[in-house]
Amino acid sequence: KQEVTQIPAALSVPEGENLVLNCSFTDSAIYNLQWFRQDPGKGLTSLLLIQSSQREQTSGRLNASLDKSSGRSTLYIAASQPGDSATYLCAAANFGNEKLTFGTGTRLTIIP
Amino acid sequence: NAGVTQTPKFRILKIGQSMTLQCTQDMNHNYMYWYRQDPGMGLKLIYYSVGAGITDKGEVPNGYNVSRSTTEDFPLRLELAAPSQTSVYFCASSFRGREQYFGPGTRLTVT
Numbered sequence: 295k296q297e298v299t300q301i302p303a304a305l306s307v308p309e310g311e312n313l314v315l316n317c318s319f320t321d322s323a324i325y326n327l328q329w330f331r332q333d334p335g336k337g338l339t340s341l342l343l344i345q346s347s348q349r350e351q352t353s354g355r356l357n358a359s360l361d362k363s364s365g366r367s368t369l370y371i372a373a374s375q376p377g378d379s380a381t382y383l384c385a386a387a388n389f390g391n392e393k394l395t396f397g398t399g400t401r402l403t404i405i406p
Numbered sequence: 407n408a409g410v411t412q413t414p415k416f417r418i419l420k421i422g423q424s425m426t427l428q429c430t431q432d433m434n435h436n437y438m439y440w441y442r443q444d445p446g447m448g449l450k451l452i453y454y455s456v457g458a459g460i461t462d463k464g465e466v467p468n469g470y471n472v473s474r475s476t477t478e479d480f481p482l483r484l485e486l487a488a489p490s491q492t493s494v495y496f497c498a499s500s501f502r503g504r505e506q507y508f509g510p511g512t513r514l515t516v517t
Contacts, residue, residue, distance in 0.1 A: 298448070326503065340507065385448075385449075398447055
């Protein structure tokens, strides 16, 4: 059974810093891995999706990497801004049915 | 394009009551999903569907039922509501192998 872990549960950094959020998964036979953002009381917004054959994806200041052999993915945020404050969730999709298994998220606070 | 819409936004149920959470998507996605999110926890999959007429259980299906008669709609039925079903419910949809798009959620309290 796939298990997804995100550590730390919460992170505070000063504005302007670059930062890395971590995601680990137990079963390397994934179809893809997605990173989401969730603002308080809101739904999830998809940030990046990495297919199992890819090593990384980039969108603006965000870069996500995938290392299936080590069961890890990272989300790199460059030049952080207060508007980046949110909870970031990663989720791994299984082969065959693409059901997502979610981590519990990292709550990010950017300090102005 | 409205994306994924969910109704209602909030609901309070008494123990033993039933209700249906509505989910509609206008992106012609074939895959649809229902998740629940409890405080401090990740999302857990309740049911999913890969197309009209096809549904399957997820990780936590007990106490829920679904149907998928059209591509657009994927309602979630709660029978005999229990306090353990107090949660935020999210519907999502996708094309096969692509990003999942989420609705804004329904916050349900069972007392």
